[in-house]
Amino acid sequence: MTDTENAALLGEQTWLDLLQRRSFIELDALGRATALLDPGSVRVLAGPFDRLESPWLMPQDVTPQADDGTVIARGTVDGHPAVTAAIEQGFQGGGTGEVSGAKISQALLLAAADSRAGTPTAAVILFETGGVRLQEANLGLNAVAEICSAVLDLRPLAPVIGVVAGTVGSFGGMSIAAGLCTRLIVTPQARIGLNGPAVIEQEGGVDEFDSSDHKLVWAVTGGEQRVATALADDLVPDDADLLRASLVSAVAAGVAEPGRYRSQRLDVLASRLATLDPAEQPTPADLRRLWGSAYEPVPTPAPPDGSPARHTHPETRGRAWLGALSGGVTPEAIIPSVLSATTHDARYLAVVPDPQNRFYRAREGQVGLTESLALAQSVRDLIEADRDAERKRAIIAVVDLPSQAYGRNEEMAGLHQAMAATTDAYHAARTAGHPIVAVVVGTALSGGFLTHGLQANQILALDDPHVEIHAMHKAAAARITLRSVQQLDELAKTIVPMSYDVRDWAELGLCDGLLAVDDADAPTPGDVRKVGAAITDAIERAQHGPLDLSNRLDSEAAVTTRHASRAVRDLLARQWNPEPRP
Amino acid sequence: MQTLNYEFPATQVARRAVHIGVVASGDLEILLAPPESGEPPDRATVRVRTSVNGFDTIWHDVLERFFARATLAGRWELNDFGATPGVVNLRLRQAAESATTNGADS
CATH class of the missing domain: 3.90.226.10 (2-enoyl-CoA Hydratase; Chain A, domain 1)
Structure with a gap:
């Protein structure tokens, strides 16, 4: 040592x-x-x-x-x-x-x-x-x-x-x-992360994260590193009296001033992420140098010269439904992987694939660091814009995402903290009176859905075999619970919360509408009318329902x-x- | 997963309800509740829920040996996650000790 x-x-x-x-x-x-x-x-x-x-x-x-x-x-x-x-x-x-x-x-x-x-x-x-x-x-x-x-x-x-x-x-x-x-108190033995090292290795390979390298694991997620980069507050040795x-x-110390909580500091998150380029393969030590031990904005590098990279736009359900539901509005790309469309009474948000995403573990529509930030900023902007409005505009989370991003850079930067910023923003909007409606049109998995969807007042889902809501995709869940995919399917028939079938999910008490459509991939005008009407009803219910x-x-x-x-x-x-x- | 039920004669009564242990790998938790009114004060009823199948005889022998010495009446619930007989015996003795000595609940 x-x-x-x-x-x-x-x-x-x-x-x-x-x-x-x-x-x-x-x-x-x-x-x-x-x-x-x-x-x-x-x-x-x-x-x-x-x-x-x-x-x-x-x-x-x-x-x-x-x-x-x-x-x-x-x-x-x-x-x-x-x-x-x-x-x-x-x-x-x-x-x-x-x-x-x-x-x-x-x-x-x-x-x-x-x-x-x-x-x-x-x-x-x-x-x-x-x-x-x-x-x-x-x-x-x-x-x-x-x-x-x-x-x-x-x-x-x-x-x-x-x-x-x-x-x-x-x-x-x-x-x-x-x-x-x-406030977050940690010991040197503690680790904090979104995805565990073994899951990242399973999803991204040993080159992405070697979960058997304990020194690396603690260097990335350990208590000392989290405090050194201000993602936790107090580093205390393993001693019951000192922890107390x-x-x-x-x-x-009591409560903090409004706006001063880590999960509210989008300025800090934005500046920190701007300094981070996965292509440079930053190390945990680099992160300490770049970010420092105070949760305050850091100097950001000048944007790269020349024309911005051309981003291609794969057609996905998320993109299709966001465009269809928001009507004639042209969706704006907050970043290439987060789309926003604002009508006079609602803002539609979706996370979509960006094959050129500099965070390469978030190229298939996963919710990663910059996606979490973009969603949080967009939600916060709407809260600010409607601050004095009598009727707050609705936020429609169009959900079609494979999961959160499983990557070493993501964990090093604290993906959990970025997701906390989004969660905080959605909660702030909901409690301020913005009706939040999640519409699941594709897959809604794990931390991705927690960040973009599960803070909604109302959750709607398409009744379609490719709509899947779950805590982890099937192959990974099978590996982690030491079962075969067949065993998992068998169990899911009787254990409702385990099921990958959206009709079973609708039985859990969390579903506010299961909507049958003709074409979930390319919605017909009839589909759009039907889902649009369901959203209008959901907004109405949210306006008269509880804020929690x-x-x-x-x-x-x-x-x-x-x-x-x-x-x-x-x-x-x-x-x-x-x-x-x- | 197996649920096993046993009953042993008992002469003593637990002073208090006790909870010992954790359903962790190689460990078990024990809940011991003194007989309620209407329940026989001279029987120890034991329910074992274990994640490992096929050890009925060993459970019986471990429990029989324990209850031959600590004849403590009440409802015993054992939630087991693959504890060895040595660990089971240790947890049983911890529970019996806490239930019969004076002082605060553990």
Whole structure:
């Protein structure tokens, strides 16, 4: 080990301190929550004896855990009321399932309600997760969207502090939630990323990312690098007392000024991305030099001389439907891979392929760094333009995307943080009164859909065999859950959230309209009229519906399919305040 | 995935409900609840849910040996993710110890 590595592991400590410390990483989820909250203040809600376990695991021969691997504990942090959500990394790699996800989002919403009622209640989320639990695929994915929304509901009222200690680290959509936090505390052992190294290697090959090279993995996603590039705030050694001290000061600092959250700083994101050219194969050390350790705009290079590269435009469903639905308006390319068309009452947005994309892992319509930024800017621009308007224009997310971008450069730059910026923008638009309608016309996979679609008030989908909504594409999901594609297909017949069939997805309670059309590839005038009318109705419903995502729990289909989420909501509400002593 | 049910005679009653362990690879969680009113105070009912099939006899032997010494009545739920008999025995003893000693819940 080099001296600098020693310094990170030790912090201000000596080796003797390190040997005598109380390790935080070695604690289980309850131990971690207990170590952070004030002694004696811990009260576990929806605990193991409430037996709110996942209903989806037993039928797949996976042993459930009685609390679904997430500990919700109320208590105080140096006297400040707080709720902790600690993810147990040992159970299913900390994967977010229907129940564990609902526990986190509902706890955040209850904290927000208390904060609104005059008792600011901070939230502490202990992220140790590989991402969405693939056995609960679509319900896990939606749970992450609801968690992100709830973080943003609470954040202006009370601090939401993320802690990533390791050893699993934070990966998948939950890292978007981490990117929304008021403050992020990490250890040198922590990692934060969107796509895990193994998944990138699987998707992009070993040249893209060698997941067996641990030094590289930590250099790209490790806690020290994240703090050195201002993608996390506090680097603390693995010591329960030091982590608690760091949390105490983060909670005491309270909420940030509006506009100052990392996920709101599009100026910083834009300047940072302008300095990054994948063709130059930047290293993690280059990134520290280019970006610095403050989350502030950096000097950007002059645009290249000569005529801009000619971008070709493959015909895709996203492009076809965006053009058709927005009528006579000529779509504007915010960047070649993000199209926008604005009518007098709505803005249509779509991510499309750009074969010349300088971020080569995002050339097939994936949501990558610059796509996330462009979407966020466009949404924020509309919010600004309609600031004083009585009737806010709708935003129609036309969704046809293969996934998020799986790449080393993307992870190094913090794709999760870029996606957090988009998520934050969509949430801001929704809560400001802009009706957000997602229309899935093709594939809507994983982090791509989380970023562009899942923050909508209303979600419509075409009833078409090529429409696919899922947490991961089939081949990859099979490899990761150690199953064959045939086994996966077989399971999907009985486990609704696992299904790749949009008609099954429509049963989850998240679908506000499944629309049969004649030609999903090249919509007929009749198709366009039909989908257009459905969008008009959806806008109308959004205008009169809740501004949060509660309709996904109150819909008719949710009452049957998401009964476990509803049970979580009811139980947490009942247990939130201690029973009065007789 | 297999669910196994066992019952053993018991002479003692757990003082409190205890929860031990995690459903992590090679580990298990145990929930022990004292008998409720209406449930026999002299029986330990054990439900094992295990991700590994075909170890019924070994489960029976490990549990029989444990309950021969720690005769603790109540409802025992074991959620197992491939723990070895040694780990199972350790977790059972942890649960019994927490349920019978004075002091706070673990």
